[in-house]
Structure formats: C-alpha cells, structure tokens
Amino acid sequence: MKKMITIGVLAGMFFAGQALAGDEMKKAAAATAEEKFATLDADQDGFVTPEEATQLKGLPERFADADTDGDGKLILTEFSEVEGE
Numbered sequence: 585m586k587k588m589i590t591i592g593v594l595a596g597m598f599f600a601g602q603a604l605a606g607d608e609m610k611k612a613a614a615a616t617a618e619e620k621f622a623t624l625d626a627d628q629d630g631f632v633t634p635e636e637a638t639q640l641k642g643l644p645e646r647f648a649d650a651d652t653d654g655d656g657k658l659i660l661t662e663f664s665e666v667e668g669e
C-alpha cells in the first residue's frame with residue numbers, strides 16, 4: 585500500500601514537471617519566434633513578405649502554409665504557428 589502511494593506521488597511529480605517544462609518551452613519558443621519575426625521584418629511594417637521570408641532558411645517553402653488568411657504576408661501569429669515549436 586505504501587509502495588502504491590509512493591508511485592502515485594512520483595507519477596504526480598513527473599507529470600507536474602512535464603507540464604512545467606512544456607510551459608517554459610512554449611514561452612521560450614514564443615520569444616524566439618518574436619525575435620525571428622522582428623529580424624525578418626526588415627522594413628518593420630509588421631508583416632513578413634515572401635521577399636523578407638527568404639532570409640530564413642526553410643520559411644519560403646512553408647510560407648503558403650503559414651499564411652492562413654491568404655493575404656500574401658505573415659503576421660506574427662501566423663509566423664509563430666510555423667516557427668514557434
């Protein structure tokens with residue numbers, strides 16, 4: 585019985601640790617996406633155009649997927665979807 589409780593506590597700690605790590609990773613990824621976005625947005629108009637996207641390796645290939653509203657440019661939220669993981 586005592587052993588079961590120990591396992592339960594350990595499992596609880598494990599899952600709590602996982603959740604915490606996940607949150608921290610999300611935060612770090614968001615900051616990184618923001619930084620990348622700011623770097624890519626050379627003219628700082630708040631959009632990354634296909635031309636600006638060529639600065640980041642692999643982004644032009646994902647541009648159409650990232651541009652969920654299909655306006656031909658990426659805002660930070662669209663960019664974060666493909667880059668924030």
Ligand SMILES: [Ca+2]
Nearest residue numbers: 625627629631
């Ligand atoms: Ca721009």
Ligand SMILES: [Ca+2]
Nearest residue numbers: 651655657658
């Ligand atoms: Ca868009």
